[in-house]
Amino acid sequence: MSSILTNNSAMVALQTLKSVNSSLQDTQSQISTGKKVESASDNSAVWAISKVMESDVKGFQGIQESLSLGESTVAVALNASETVTDLLNDIKGRIVSAQEDNVDREKIQADIDALRDQIGAVVGAAQFNGLNLVQGTEDVNVLSSLDRSNNGDVTAENITVNRQDLTTQEGSLGTGTTTNLSANITASSATISSAAVRNDGAAVPTAADIGLTGDFSADSLAFNIGGTSITFAAGELSATAADAAQSIADAINAAQIEGISVNNNAGTLEFASTRDFEQTTISVTQGGASAGTLSATSVDLDQRAESFTLAATNVNEGDGYQISLSGGVVATYVASGGETMEDVAKGLKAAIDADGDADIRTLVNQNSSGEWVLNIATSGSTNETATIVANANDGDGDAVVTGGLAGLDGIDVSTSEGADKALENIETLIQNSIDAAASFGSVQGRIETQSEFIGALVDSFKSGIGSLVDADLEETSARLQALQVQQQLATQSLSIANQAPQNILALFR
Known part of the structure; x- marks a missing residue:
């Protein structure tokens, strides 16, 4: 049935044309923007995912800046600690020179003072953007990552940089x-x-160390005093224990063993030591007739310290x-x-x-x-x-x-005693500066690695976002041509459908 009031064919053609025009509009939008998902109305799920990832990209780009700042700060501290190490080694060279007695220690001390002042200048200037890692003890955190859990929670991760105090505080x-x-x-x-010490650590005089009794005229004795040997052949000692002890004491004292002395107290050998940091073992071996009696064949003299x-x-x-x-x-x-x-x-x-x-x-x-x-x-x-x-x-x-270099200000090689102390302590200071440089070097390597990883991670995120929302321009171009043809056909179809009521007029002629 035909009707001049209702044209079904025209309505179908019109709906087809509207659909084609809508698809054509979407395709033209993809070509102009380069995105197939431009807003939440295009694909709400994909759009939401892409926006979260874009937010993470912004965050990681900020982290890259933080890592760059941290890397530069640590690099300054590393350079400072290495410079301090070199200067301390120079001071060590001066201290070694001061060990000789025929040198001008005052001039050497002046060189040491200058090097020490230079160390202070290096430590004070080793800052980047106001942050000095070789002063103080408070650790510094460098933002290194943003970790997103499955439930969407985000936590910040940091690389902790331990300060290495190289001050003389x-x-x-x-x-x-x-x-x-x-x-x-x-x-x-x-x-x-301040007195010499005995084998029991007490000051002299005290109880006997090695007592002699009996006849030693046919005995042989061999003393070993901290590695120094003193011997008495059979017949060299008196038959009287007191006289034998005196002969032994005289011989040991005449040997001038560093820090060791002995006193004869009525036949008792009382050994004493002024060696500050060395325990000395005294042993005696008896031979010959062995008629005399020794109260001990070995004693230890404690250090005086x-x-x-x-x-x-x-x-x-x-x-x-x-x-x-x-x-x-x-x-x-x-x-x-x-x-x-x-x-x-x-x-x-x-x-x-x-x-x-x-x-x-x-x-x-x-x-x-x-x-x-x-x-x-x-x-x-x-x-x-x-x-x-x-x-x-x-x-x-x-x-x-x-401070890690505490004691540096007290180095004084103007005396032999001061030179000895300085040589012992400079090694500790050098090791402290080496440890500081090693710590900074380790954390700098970690920051560099993390920075490279974050850069690669950002590229991966961008690529992932692109695969979700970017339009395939080859496919879109082909679709555009097809839709343009469909638009022309739909327009032609609508025109034909609109001509159909004209055929009814022929029935009334």
């Missing part, structure tokens, strides 16, 4: 404490004796250890993060030596249990009384952490 204890750490450092004696043993325990930032001597020397060491008892022992030694008391000598070593030991000796006319204070800082922030 002397430490000071805090006023408040949470823990008394005095039990961590044990002294063999609170009194550091008193030992301060630090317990093998963890050291926390802010832990402070202080040894005060009655003569006025006060040594304080406050640990920074990541340090050990070795650092504490060597730091206390450097602080004592930096005081400049020529009568006080120090040595750091390890005992058989692996504990670090600070040995202190005095050659002064009076004994020294040691007082120990050790506390954990309460977090008030008033404790001053000891």
